[in-house]
Amino acid sequence: MNWSLFNVATNFNYLRYSMGIAMMFNGFPLIFFIRDTLGVGPASSVFTAIFFSLALLLMVPRHLFKRLYKPNVILINLGLAFLVLTLYYFFFLNTSGKAVADVGNFVFTFGFIALLMHVPNDVKDTLIQVLFVFSFFTNITLVYSLITDPNWTPGMRAAVSFANEGAQPGGNPHITARNGVVCLLSAFVMLGSTKGLLTRAFLFFSILFSLGVVVISLAKSSYLGLGIAFGAFFIFHFKLKNVVTGIGDAFKFRNLVFIILIIIGINVFLARYGDVLNLLLGYWDVFENRIMDVIFTSTGLKLSDTADVDYSAMGRVSGFGEFLETLYSWEVFLGRGYKKEYLDVPVLESWVNHGVFGFVFFASFNFFLFVFAIREVRRYTNPLSTFLAYFFLSMMVLLFTGGRPYDIAFWFPYSVMIRFLGIRYLDSFKKAPVSIQTLAPATT
Secondary structure: OOHHHHOHHHHHHHHHHHHHHHHHHHOHHHHHHHHHHOOOOOOOHHHHHHHHHHHHHHHOOOOOOOEEEOOOHHHHHHHHHHHHHHHHHHHHOOOOOOOHHHHHHHHHHHHHHHHHOOOOHHHHHHHHHHHHHHHHHHHHHHHHHHHHOOOOOEOEOOOOOOOOOOOOOOOOHHHHHHHHHHHHHHHHHHHOOOOOHHHHHHHHHHHHHHHHHHHHHOOHHHHHHHHHHHHHHHHHHOOHHHHHHHHHHHOOHHHHHHHHHHHHHHHHHHHHOHHHHHHHHHHHHHHHHHHHHHHHHHHOOOOOOOOOOOHHHHHHHHHHHHHHHHHOOOHHHHOOOOOOOOOOOHHHHHHHHHHHHHHHHHHHHHHHHHHHHHHHHHHOOOHHHHHHHHHHHHHOOHHHHOOOOOOHHHHHHHHHHHHHOOOOOHHHOOOOOOOOOEOOEEOO
């Protein structure tokens, strides 16, 4: 981690690009804090639109439409194909209505992709650090929100309570969990390349802090997603000789001091806040019970005496029935129309509502994202790409457990992956000449 990159005087442009991208990539937790906890601005989608407009404004370059950078060609072709298809359905095969929010989602998504094409490759070093600091700060705002919320007590799911009338009670814990995942993974990928002892200790603390945030959110998809991400890490990087080397390195003076500081810090924390560990273990027990409920609902196997029906999982089971009905009807070709059915399983909904072409574009896009993510996990080209790879693996669970295929919660991170995952970087080819073309993508 290079703290000098936060020098506004010498790195202003990359900082504003990175801040704009971070606001789009992971802005919802901060939106809810400012809007609902602090009470600043209207408690409606108007504030969200203002927030994202400011983010895009920060990304506007001085060379607008004069210098473009090449994204991942496969991903952008498949991604834009699906988005254009859904836009066509929105205008011409739509029985659910043309809501202003849907129009805004399309505008912000296409605008974000367009501006990302103007962001230089060298922003990657600043961007990964801004994403980390942004998410770490948002974790702190969550703690403040919970402390000041009279309706929240330990044991409840952690989320910022919405202030608008008729909103979902208790807020959205999945947004809380996603922010924790962003902070945890960004700190994890920077930890290996960070030399400063205090900075390494801070990153390690951030990982533990973020893990706690994920746990108290009680978002099953984030638990499973982190399991997949770290499973990929151990599959491709765990070697017995590394264990032996790691044990030997642990006894070096610098590393030994680091380990002692961590142990002392944990002991001091537990001595002062001993109930925190018991609270986290209680959350884990709740998670285990919910997993048993999901298994019972989906398969009929009652693996514990207390297992009961999980109504969220039941909705997805019924959604699979809708998919089978579509599969054996003429709607299998063109689908039922824009947002006609809500399955809570994005992969299946892309077929039910948008036909075989919608499924092919959306599923192929995610398949190639998976391929590029695994390739990046194996070879580790730079911290930003590695973070995006792990983050996609962590959110891959949502393709089968929650959301809709055109949600901006998917497409804002997807847009950053299109731009920065699986492409060649300037620092990997320093000896090769860099070609920058006017009004055309640059080969990088």
